[in-house]
Amino acid sequence: MSSVARQLIVFDFDWSMADQDTDRWVLEVLAPDLRRKMKDLKDDVQWTDLVAQSLREAHERGITREQIENALQIMPFHPAMARGVTNLKAGGKTTFLCLSNSNSIFISTILKDKKLTTLFHEIITNPAEWEESGLLNLRRRVDPAGPQHSCDVGCSPNMCKGEELEAFLARHAVDFDRIVYVGDGSNDYCPVLRLRSQDLVLCRNFRGLSKRISKQGGLKCKVKYWSGAWEVEEIFATL
Numbered sequence: 157m158s159s160v161a162r163q164l165i166v167f168d169f170d171w172s173m174a175d176q177d178t179d180r181w182v183l184e185v186l187a188p189d190l191r192r193k194m195k196d197l198k199d200d201v202q203w204t205d206l207v208a209q210s211l212r213e214a215h216e217r218g219i220t221r222e223q224i225e226n227a228l229q230i231m232p233f234h235p236a237m238a239r240g241v242t243n244l245k246a247g248g249k250t251t252f253l254c255l256s257n258s259n260s261i262f263i264s265t266i267l268k269d270k271k272l273t274t275l276f277h278e279i280i281t282n283p284a285e286w287e288e289s290g291l292l293n294l295r296r297r298v299d300p301a302g303p304q305h306s307c308d309v310g311c312s313p314n315m316c317k318g319e320e321l322e323a324f325l326a327r328h329a330v331d332f333d334r335i336v337y338v339g340d341g342s343n344d345y346c347p348v349l350r351l352r353s354q355d356l357v358l359c360r361n362f363r364g365l366s367k368r369i370s371k372q373g374g375l376k377c378k379v380k381y382w383s384g385a386w387e388v389e390e391i392f393a394t395l
């Protein structure tokens with residue numbers, strides 16, 4: 157890739173920056189029966205509400221904040237990803253944005269453990285906070301009682317990452333010479349559709365985003381596919 161003066165790297169979190177899915181992992185480690193229940197209910201209950209409900213049930217059965225934090229700290233996270241983003245950030249011309257449908261506590265707990273607390277300029281995700289009792293209280297980013305997003309690309313009710321990305325760009329009024337989007341999921345398709353010809357998507361193989369790209373097409377940006385974080389590190393070294 158050619159060199160640019162200013163670039164924005166947009167990261168999805170689950171299965172993109174991290175090598176697992178935070179919402180599912182925490183329950184797989186601490187309460188597999190709740191993980192099963194979540195799988196059974198996922199077509200009937202909005203996802204963030206379902207995770208919030210699972211966290212309440214976990215709390216009621218005595219699962220502690222320390223246990224949840226520990227589960228997040230041992231979640232697969234490739235050293236090459238930590239190295240790749242750290243080296244790119246040190247180059248001084250790259251701004252990092254996180255766009256995730258996980259939540260602020262899961263993400264910040266992992267970033268702290270990986271010594272990446274200062275990586276992101278902004279983390280756009282569902283808000284969560286620890287209560288005194290040790291309950292992790294999670295809410296949707298978009299209040300279900302208020303106006304919802306207006307996207308018709310097929311984004312889930314709670315979050316349109318395309319609209320979130322455009323709002324970020326408008327807030328910052330910086331002209332990035334290049335945007336590089338790292339993602340894997342079907343909800344990463346909408347923001348990627350909005351990228352320009354000088355932009356790039358690093359799409360993880362064999363998951364929702366790669367399926368939508370091959371089925372629906374319509375991208376103006378360049379596409380590079382990857383399977384392991386070491387390949388993202390390799391690409392980052394050329395940016």
Ligand SMILES: [Mg+2]
Nearest residue numbers: 168170171341
């Ligand atoms: Mg993902």
Ligand SMILES: [Zn+2]
Nearest residue numbers: 307311316346
């Ligand atoms: Zn959308």
